[in-house]
Amino acid sequence: MVTNGTRAQQSRKMRFTGLDNLVDGIVISESAGAKKPEPEIFRQALEYRADNSTVWMVGANADADIRGAQKLGLSTGWVSHEKSWEGTDSPTIIQPTTVRVLEEIHLGR
Incomplete structure (x- = not known):
């Protein structure tokens, strides 16, 4: 975390x-x-973790949480709170709530 x-x-x-x-x-x-x-x-x-593919950054702040983690090639889950993603390089997962992001990660996206 x-x-x-x-x-x-x-x-x-x-x-x-x-x-x-x-x-x-x-x-x-x-x-x-x-x-x-x-x-x-x-x-x-x-x-x-030795394997970056097992590391996820989940957060609601597009710049600090998502884009920061993307710079290192990490998988990302954006808590959108029903907002649309702006810009390129979409997060790996976009869901409106933290619970929904974590459910999708758990399901093995």
């Missing part, structure tokens, strides 16, 4: 939601010394 923010803030969110138990690793911008969409934060996340 890649997230911008402070260690305290984001760690609290991860524990509260239970996401900390569902991901292989969490890269927080404050600890990483870089923030989305900077390539370095995504590179640090890749250290948790």
